Amino acid sequence: MTAIVLRLVAVASLMFALLAAELAATFAFPGWGRGGVAMIAAAMVGVAAFGFMDLRQEGVVVWLFAAAAVLWLIILLGLGSLDPLTRTLYPTVIAVP
Amino acid sequence: MTHSAAQVSYLEDGHTLRSWLLTTDHKRIAILYFVAITFFFFAGGFAAFLMRYNLLSPHGLLGSAETYNRLFSMHGILMVWFFLVPAVPVTLGNFLIPLMLGARDLAFPRLNLLSWYLFMAAGFVALYAVVAGGVDTGWTFYTPLTSLYSKGHVVAAIVAIFIAGFSSIATGLNFIVSIHKLRAPGMTWYKMPVFLWSLYATSVILVLATPVLAMTLLLLAFERIFGIGVFDPAIGGDPLLFQHLFWFYSHPAVYVMILPGFGVISEIVPAFSRKELFGYKFVVWASIAIAVIGFLVWGHHMFVAGTSLFSAIVFSLLSYMVAVPSAIKVFNWIGTMHKGYIHFDSPMLYAIGFIGLFTTGGLTGLFVAALAADVHLTQTYFVVAHFHYVMVGGMVSAYFAGLHFWWPKITGRLYPEMWGRAGAITIFVGFNLTFFPQFVLGYLGMPRRYFAYPQQFEALNLLSSAGALVLALGYLLPLGYLTWSLLYGERASANPWGATGLEWTTPSPPPTENFAVTPIVTQAPYQYEQPEAASHE
Amino acid sequence: MSDAAAHEFQFSSAEHRRETAISGIWLFLATEALFFGPIFLSWIYARFADPNAFDAGGRQTELTIGVTNTALLIASSFAYSVGLAFMEFGSRRGMVLWLLVAWALGAAFIGLKFGVEWRMDLAKGLFPGANFSVHGPSRNGAQLFFAFYFFSTALHGLHLLVGLALLAWIIFQARRFTAERHSPVRVVGLYWTFIDVIWLILFPLIYLIGRAS
Numbered sequence: 001m002t003a004i005v006l007r008l009v010a011v012a013s014l015m016f017a018l019l020a021a022e023l024a025a026t027f028a029f030p031g032w033g034r035g036g037v038a039m040i041a042a043a044m045v046g047v048a049a050f051g052f053m054d055l056r057q058e059g060v061v062v063w064l065f066a067a068a069a070v071l072w073l074i075i076l077l078g079l080g081s082l083d084p085l086t087r088t089l090y091p092t093v094i095a096v097p
Numbered sequence: 098m099t100h101s102a103a104q105v106s107y108l109e110d111g112h113t114l115r116s117w118l119l120t121t122d123h124k125r126i127a128i129l130y131f132v133a134i135t136f137f138f139f140a141g142g143f144a145a146f147l148m149r150y151n152l153l154s155p156h157g158l159l160g161s162a163e164t165y166n167r168l169f170s171m172h173g174i175l176m177v178w179f180f181l182v183p184a185v186p187v188t189l190g191n192f193l194i195p196l197m198l199g200a201r202d203l204a205f206p207r208l209n210l211l212s213w214y215l216f217m218a219a220g221f222v223a224l225y226a227v228v229a230g231g232v233d234t235g236w237t238f239y240t241p242l243t244s245l246y247s248k249g250h251v252v253a254a255i256v257a258i259f260i261a262g263f264s265s266i267a268t269g270l271n272f273i274v275s276i277h278k279l280r281a282p283g284m285t286w287y288k289m290p291v292f293l294w295s296l297y298a299t300s301v302i303l304v305l306a307t308p309v310l311a312m313t314l315l316l317l318a319f320e321r322i323f324g325i326g327v328f329d330p331a332i333g334g335d336p337l338l339f340q341h342l343f344w345f346y347s348h349p350a351v352y353v354m355i356l357p358g359f360g361v362i363s364e365i366v367p368a369f370s371r372k373e374l375f376g377y378k379f380v381v382w383a384s385i386a387i388a389v390i391g392f393l394v395w396g397h398h399m400f401v402a403g404t405s406l407f408s409a410i411v412f413s414l415l416s417y418m419v420a421v422p423s424a425i426k427v428f429n430w431i432g433t434m435h436k437g438y439i440h441f442d443s444p445m446l447y448a449i450g451f452i453g454l455f456t457t458g459g460l461t462g463l464f465v466a467a468l469a470a471d472v473h474l475t476q477t478y479f480v481v482a483h484f485h486y487v488m489v490g491g492m493v494s495a496y497f498a499g500l501h502f503w504w505p506k507i508t509g510r511l512y513p514e515m516w517g518r519a520g521a522i523t524i525f526v527g528f529n530l531t532f533f534p535q536f537v538l539g540y541l542g543m544p545r546r547y548f549a550y551p552q553q554f555e556a557l558n559l560l561s562s563a564g565a566l567v568l569a570l571g572y573l574l575p576l577g578y579l580t581w582s583l584l585y586g587e588r589a590s591a592n593p594w595g596a597t598g599l600e601w602t603t604p605s606p607p608p609t610e611n612f613a614v615t616p617i618v619t620q621a622p623y624q625y626e627q628p629e630a631a632s633h634e
Numbered sequence: 635m636s637d638a639a640a641h642e643f644q645f646s647s648a649e650h651r652r653e654t655a656i657s658g659i660w661l662f663l664a665t666e667a668l669f670f671g672p673i674f675l676s677w678i679y680a681r682f683a684d685p686n687a688f689d690a691g692g693r694q695t696e697l698t699i700g701v702t703n704t705a706l707l708i709a710s711s712f713a714y715s716v717g718l719a720f721m722e723f724g725s726r727r728g729m730v731l732w733l734l735v736a737w738a739l740g741a742a743f744i745g746l747k748f749g750v751e752w753r754m755d756l757a758k759g760l761f762p763g764a765n766f767s768v769h770g771p772s773r774n775g776a777q778l779f780f781a782f783y784f785f786s787t788a789l790h791g792l793h794l795l796v797g798l799a800l801l802a803w804i805i806f807q808a809r810r811f812t813a814e815r816h817s818p819v820r821v822v823g824l825y826w827t828f829i830d831v832i833w834l835i836l837f838p839l840i841y842l843i844g845r846a847s
Contacts, residue, residue, distance in 0.1 A: 001720075001723045005716055005719060008712055008716055009712075011712070011715075015708045016708060019701070019704055019705065019708065022838060023701065023842075025842075025846065026842045026845050026846040027845070030846070030847040032846075033846060034843050034847070037838050037842050037846050038838065040838075041835060041838045044834045045831050045834050045835065048831050048834060052711045052712070052714075052715050052827045052830075053824055053827050053828070058656065058660070061277050061278075062660045065657065065660040065663075065664045066660060066663075066664065068301070068305065068664055069663070069667040069668065070667075072305045072392065072671075073667060073668065073671055076309065076668070076671045076675060077671070077674060077675055079395075079396070080341050080342075080675045080678075081675070081678050081682075082407070082408045082411065083405050083408040084405075084679055084682050085405075085682070086406075086408055087404070087405040088405065195644070200644050201643045202643070202644040204644065204654050204658065270662060270665065274654060274657055274661060277657060278650070278653065278657065279644060279645075279654075304661060304664065305664065305665070308666065308668040308669035308671070309668055309671055309672055312670070312671070312789075315785075315789070316676065319781075320781075323762070323763070325763055325781055326762075327676040327680050327778065327781055327782060329781075331774075332773075332775075332778050333684050333687075333774045333775060334680065335680075335683065338676060338679045341675070342672045342675065342676075
């Protein structure tokens with residue numbers, strides 16, 4: 001019991017530390033940039049999945065479902081942004097009121 | 098709970114309306130779905146019939162382009178979301194998955210019932226949208242037409258599809274978890290009938306694609322209600338984003354429609370050829386491959402919409418890839434029939450029709466997947482003919498094949514075989530008469546969704562409309578004789594076709610708990626013996 | 635209690651039933667992840683159209699409330715996990731206590747988000763439309779940002795409300811759970827943390843990317 005709660009305290013502390021790092025990347029260390037923010041956010045998602053949702057302890061089936069969600073999100077976001085990222089944009093004039 | 102001495106058939110286990118409407122028995126829920134699906138099929142079919150009536154004359158017989166627009170939108174919406182997508186999974190799938198697994202029910206029976214209620218709620222909202230005046234946007238709801246300009250009941254239609262989507266998700270989730278968790282002892286993955294594999298692949302798409310459509314429709318509803326949103330080009334939003342998101346669902350949805358059909362055909366062809374399925378592992382992995390690759394090709398709907406050339410080339414190449422697993426399946430069915438002892442009973446007639454029509458539909462798909470050819474063919478009747486060969490010629494034939502094959506198991510009655518064959522042949526002839534001329538029309542340049550057309554297309558349109566009449570008759574035939582057989586059909590034995598599979602080891606109709614004793618599976622599926630081989634022993 | 639009463643007739647044991655429920659909720663969460671997919675893709679598209687104007691919109695948000703809310707949700711997931719641990723060791727009292735904490739933290743998020751933050755945003759005229767208060771070259775991109783902002787936060791809030799209802803239901807049903815049989819507590823907990831995970835992605839998209847360099 002104590003071990004589990006201690007582990008959860010550690011996980012929560014790590015999450016708060018990462019939140020602080022995210023803010024630091026935004027304001028204190030501009031060098032880290034948006035890429036740094038994105039990587040820290042991804043790390044937080046990972047910590048929540050393994051620390052709070054106990055993904056590590058589940059069986060193959062659960063792993064399969066979680067992996068499918070990630071893979072399909074990559075397909076949606078990756079192939080989906082292929083078009084705007086390679087599109088030739090012609091300047092348009094939109095009237096500014 | 099065990100009635101091992103005298104098992105009560107699921108049809109006899111309670112006669113009140115309540116015993117049906119509050120049932121959690123997967124077999125009864127399948128019957129509830131059968132009734133709903135049949136209604137929507139004929140409602141959508143009626144709209145199509147009026148469209149073909151309109152096109153008898155180059156000037157349009159309905160007198161109003163607006164009416165015609167609303168008819169084809171209604172036809173598309175009802176047929177796609179209220180018949181084609183759910184049809185095989187919720188009826189045959191619901192009924193057969195636990196039986197084929199050797200299980201007593203699906204993993205989440207109450208969720209299964211909930212999915213039916215969601216489906217019915219969605220159906221009523223859709224009917225409200227139709228009765229209140231309909232929508233004129235087509236089934237694809239492209240922005241900015243839908244978000245800003247359309248005058249129809251767009252929000253009602255969106256709500257209907259949104260709810261229907263959650264019904265699909267519930268069904269898919271139930272199937273996947275059941276197939277993972279409820280297989281009978283000894284039922285390893287490679288001992289599962291292909292029907293189960295196909296529905297597994299179908300459910301993967303239902304669970305992972307439908308939520309994307311649901312959110313896309315919410316974004317659209319937000320934009321329609323507030324007049325501003327992420328698709329709005331006036332503030333720099335991208336209407337093509339809507340098309341990307343819509344086709345991320347709607348292209349895989351095509352495989353939701355056809356994959357269960359592959360499963361049905363893979364059961365029927367071995368049973369009526371008295372031969373083991375040729376290349377079982379290729380067939381099952383082709384199903385999974387289709388489910389995955391099907392997600393990588395959606396951009397081919399947008400070649401002329403203004404997407405980047407680079408992404409169009411990528412999507413064109415990926416689209417060719419998805420043809421490979423489909424072709425593998427066709428060769429496997431033909432390989433199964435080769436040197437088989439073929440019986441031409443009605444399910445097999447439908448199945449053979451399916452193979453021919455699906456192959457035609459699939460091959461013409463390669464024409465429109467080709468970037469250059471698509472520029473000429475897109476938005477013409479060629480595309481209409483192509484996807485009707487896949488969805489109606491393919492999917493509806495497979496649905497009827499499965500319906501006839503498992504009818505004795507589901508109802509405990511035999512249908513009149515001669516009428517069944519007459520129906521299969523009428524549908525095949527009527528279908529080709531309706532849709533083959535549309536390939537020619539499209540090649541000649543007749544655009545789709547037009548209420549009137551130039552004089553030069555009149556003869557081919559007449560031919561197509563005449564075919565629609567034959568096709569309508571073909572669909573009314575099964576409605577007649579199958580209903581008749583419910584009351585007067587001969588009692589069916591447990592296994593009238595001499596087929597393999599756990600579902601045939603239960604009585605017809607099966608008892609409520611399916612199996613008094615959980616079966617133990619020791620054999621691979623499709624262990625058929627050729628009659629010649631049997632006579633030597 | 636006989637074994638047959640512990641599980642429905644399609645399962646072979648109570649453990650079989652538990653495993654099935656857990657894999658079911660994970661598959662549901664996979665569905666939910668894809669449900670939020672279009673929101674993320676629309677962020678990519680909207681920002682790509684005019685990154686500077688979009689970021690200018692992002693800088694209008696209330697950073698303090700955003701950070702506080704993120705911290706609230708992290709703490710709430712932590713509290714739920716501790717509650718679950720108490721149940722696993724047989725302390726129903728401990729579970730109820732910690733779940734109440736988790737519930738209160740979630741409710742605080744809702745209060746701050748919709749009671750305070752949205753009200754401030756609306757008062758500042760940040761709802762897209764004719765009365766949108768940002769003018770100049772950033773106007774269109776900023777409107778696009780706030781279309782994304784209001785839509786995504788409303789949807790996330792809706793999920794959180796459902797989560798609060800489920801949590802309340804678990805607390806009221808607490809008597810039914812034992813150290814051995816408490817899969818509903820675990821199932822709701824997975825959903826609860828998942829809402830947190832979605833927020834962990836939305837938070838930088840809304841509050842940080844526009845302010846970072």
